[in-house]
Amino acid sequence: MLxxxxxxxxxQQGLAYALVALGITLAFRVLAFPDLTVDGSFPLGGAVAARxxxxxVEPTLSVAVATLAGFAAGSMTGLLNTRLKINSLLAGILMMxxxxxxxxxxxxxxxxxxxxxxxMFTFMENMDISRYIPVIIFFLxxxxxxxxxxxxxxxxxxxxxxxATGNNEDMIRSLGVxxxxxxxxxxxxxxxxVALSGALIAQDQGFADVGMGIGMIVAGLxxxxxxxxxxxxxxxxxxxxxxVVGSFLYRFIISLGLRLGLAPTDLKMATGFMVILALGIxxxxxxxxxxxxxxxx
Amino acid sequence: MSDNILALxxxxxxxxxxTLDEKRAxxxxxxxxxxxxxxxxxxxxxxxxxxxxxxxxxxxxxxxGRIMIAHQDVTRAPEHRRARYIARVFQNPTMxxxxxxxxxxxxxxxxxRGKRRRLKWGVTEARRKRYSEILKVLDLGLEDxxxxxxxxxxxxxxxxxxxxxxxxTLPQLLLLDEHTAALDPRTAAKxxxxxxxxxxxxxxxxxxxxxxxxxxxxxxxxxxxxxxxRIQIDVQxxxxxxxxxxxxxxxxxxxxxxxxxxxxxxxPS
Numbered sequence: 001m002l003x004x005x006x007x008x009x010x011x012q013q014g015l016a017y018a019l020v021a022l023g024i025t026l027a028f029r030v031l032a033f034p035d036l037t038v039d040g041s042f043p044l045g046g047a048v049a050a051r052x053x054x055x056x057v058e059p060t061l062s063v064a065v066a067t068l069a070g071f072a073a074g075s076m077t078g079l080l081n082t083r084l085k086i087n088s089l090l091a092g093i094l095m096m097x098x099x100x101x102x103x104x105x106x107x108x109x110x111x112x113x114x115x116x117x118x119x120m121f122t123f124m125e126n127m128d129i130s131r132y133i134p135v136i137i138f139f140l141x142x143x144x145x146x147x148x149x150x151x152x153x154x155x156x157x158x159x160x161x162x163x164a165t166g167n168n169e170d171m172i173r174s175l176g177v178x179x180x181x182x183x184x185x186x187x188x189x190x191x192x193x194v195a196l197s198g199a200l201i202a203q204d205q206g207f208a209d210v211g212m213g214i215g216m217i218v219a220g221l222x223x224x225x226x227x228x229x230x231x232x233x234x235x236x237x238x239x240x241x242x243x244v245v246g247s248f249l250y251r252f253i254i255s256l257g258l259r260l261g262l263a264p265t266d267l268k269m270a271t272g273f274m275v276i277l278a279l280g281i282x283x284x285x286x287x288x289x290x291x292x293x294x295x296x297x
Numbered sequence: 298m299s300d301n302i303l304a305l306x307x308x309x310x311x312x313x314x315x316t317l318d319e320k321r322a323x324x325x326x327x328x329x330x331x332x333x334x335x336x337x338x339x340x341x342x343x344x345x346x347x348x349x350x351x352x353x354x355x356x357x358x359x360x361x362g363r364i365m366i367a368h369q370d371v372t373r374a375p376e377h378r379r380a381r382y383i384a385r386v387f388q389n390p391t392m393x394x395x396x397x398x399x400x401x402x403x404x405x406x407x408x409x410r411g412k413r414r415r416l417k418w419g420v421t422e423a424r425r426k427r428y429s430e431i432l433k434v435l436d437l438g439l440e441d442x443x444x445x446x447x448x449x450x451x452x453x454x455x456x457x458x459x460x461x462x463x464x465x466t467l468p469q470l471l472l473l474d475e476h477t478a479a480l481d482p483r484t485a486a487k488x489x490x491x492x493x494x495x496x497x498x499x500x501x502x503x504x505x506x507x508x509x510x511x512x513x514x515x516x517x518x519x520x521x522x523x524x525x526x527r528i529q530i531d532v533q534x535x536x537x538x539x540x541x542x543x544x545x546x547x548x549x550x551x552x553x554x555x556x557x558x559x560x561x562x563x564x565p566s
Binding site: 153155156157158159160161163164167168170171172173174175176177178179234295 | 354375376377378380381383391392393394396397398402405406407409410411412414415416417418419420446
């Protein structure tokens, strides 16, 4: 009974945040770039969309602009790393920190309420069925479409070059690919997905908050780790599927934990422990075979 | 203007300039290569062999001198811009292929060496057919494993594949950096045979570094020996064909201090 109760909320959140997991997969696993921009680009997407919608801009257009803003933020991290030779982790942290101020500037305050504004979800409120159903269907369609597009992209000539950049940078450079540009573009795409997720979630929950991105990377990593434990990422299709499934499972576990008495304030700590546990088990076992091979992590 | 495919003029590369560790890896190298040349390169450790190939490929930019490939001045051109002229195979079999990507994906990214990569499907059915045909040449059964990740292959298989990948789009210049050194003797022999076949078949202009002097003398039409960043020997044609390991060592034994190199021939008295 409990499981049935938390299923809708886990599905809704899992699918909504699956775009974040896909973005993190693209950066960490495909490009092997540990990108921490996510904690800033997620609220950036929310902030841009919320501000534009608040100002009366059409919601779909607002989401498109928010996605582009995410692309710009990710590209900046890539430029810091490739052009200025700043360490990848630091480049992400710098952008994340800068984006905190940028997001406050964009919103003009710490949060924007959207409850009285028309959003992409408004028409769902007036239906005769539980709001969960249309919302879940909406996020399912978006996530499946983005996953499919990402799968296709990663099999194109340029997509293969991008994957090779994360897999064997020296090799693909000797084959004529400007790996710096590939990294910048790949990070842009990754953060565009994250910002898209932020823009949609802000509308779904009815507000954007400057703190909505805190812990987003760790949650995303937890999703990826759980997903890849279930679905061995032998192909691109399975890699992205693992991100989506993992996102759902992570939200499910979290919801279950909350129902069983986990304090919401302890959520991020629990998630952190989850990641530490997953990455640390092989060290306890001291077995090399058990070592989780997670590129970028 | 001659018909040189590659010309180096006074190329110099200094590592750690201005420190106690300063090393002149290449010291005013002049080298002219005509199309069809198959040049073997020998020299002791630290003689500058790999640096020479790295400077030609653009991995390092020279501190002085000029590099022309196909009459284009590429002295300052970054590595990825020279890829349209140059294909490389490295010593380490893991360096030439992307382990987590499939055999056909690796072949596809190699086929597009130096070309524009578009948003078109990478491994098309037509390409897959072609790869399958080409891989049969290797006689390793790889044509039946197109969808397997390259990481599952042995070092020899990966190196053979890397070699094959260089010819999917024929390069103006093939650079081989001790590409058989990390393989066991039997596999190495196979890979070197494959190299000879491919170079002859496609008339590839080739620079091949080797630690094995027998190989250096047996293959190619020209041999150069580097020592302390300079070209010490440069023989070609009949003169090279008649040269023996003994003669090289007798003549230059004093400068050849590398044991691996000497181990391949008779010990100098």
